[in-house]
Amino acid sequence: MSVQLITTAQELLNNIPLNVISQGAEAIVFETQTHPFLPKSNQSPTTKFIIKYRPRKPYRHPTLDLQIVSSRTQSEARLLHKLYQLGIKAPKLIAVDGPNGIIWMESVGGTLPNGETSSLKNMLWFKEKSQEEREDQRNEPNIALDDEVKDIMSKVGGAVAKLHLANIVHGDLTSSNIILDQHNDKWEPMLIDFGLSSYSLLAEDEAVDLYVLERALISTHPIYSKSYNEWLLQGYERTFREAAASKKFTEISRRLQDVRLRGRKRSMLG
Structure with a gap:
């Protein structure tokens, strides 16, 4: 995993503590204890959130890349909100930054008896x-x-x-x-x-x-x-x-x- 991608994500997220969960072809998924809006005094150290970050693709034209990243990010965010409205179980949307390819959502799931994530x-x-x-x-x-x-x-x-x-x-x-x-x-x-x-x-x-x-x-x-x-x-x-x-x-x-x-x-x- 590119250190540069993680560094870029941290810069966009004001250098909050991030823990890498996974990386796919299109996005990196982080876990954090920081809420995007609540003041630090109101945040619980036991509450976790998920951040999905779509990094820029250097092989694409910058203008086209911005349009693709922003469109896909906002489309996914709208869908998550729609699922919440429909009562379909999915991570609850917290915040979205389309141009920077960032979706902030609630952390779901737990831990199995063997310590693995409950997928x-x-x-x-x-x-x-x-x-x-x-x-x-x-x-x-x-x-x-x-x-x-x-x-x-x-x-x-x-x-x-x-x-x-x-x-x-x-x-x-x-x-x-x-x-x-x-x-x-x-x-x-x-x-x-x-x-x-x-x-x-x-x-x-x-x-x-x-x-x-x-x-x-x-x-x-x-x-x-x-x-x-x-x-x-x-x-x-x-x-x-x-x-x-x-x-x-x-x-x-x-x-x-x-x-x-x-x-x-x-x-x-x-």
Whole structure:
């Protein structure tokens, strides 16, 4: 990771303490204890916030780069605010600086018993590893397929369905972009990273969203992905039916079959 990028971010953020969480192709994600508006006397050392920073791309023309960074940042911020208005669980927007590519939002999720961040991927890996470590107890229920996992995957499907019912496609659904928040001893999924999200009325786009998540689960959790995906789709369908949108679900389901077929053909052709 470029030290210069981190230095630039700190300069734009008035040199507040920052902890790097991750870096992708488009943005760097930081964690901080500093609120952008509250005075220091009103800030709690236990409260954390997330800052997403889109750095400038030196290979682009400066004017074009400014337009792209500002447009994408403000678009993502507007979407986060829209999700909050719709009651769809996602990080709450706190502040946005479009020209500098900065989004300030609440920190979500917690820590798993093994110390890892409570992403869906980490949770499933934790369960799968726990099961591996007790393979000698073959008469015991499978931890990786217990009721807690089934409940989580069903809720993930429901969360994606609520997004699609609002005609929003995520664009990058993976088990890393789903964070689990704990409420009353229950894990509740929350979608994150809406940098590639968009509005769409096309069932095809929503089917592709589902297919991307399906393939991500197969890739990162190959042993149990069949059950995970089945539970996910059950929660997805149930949410559509509860919203009296069975017709739309049927169309998305049909499109998903088509997308899967195209994916298999591409795999066969290399």
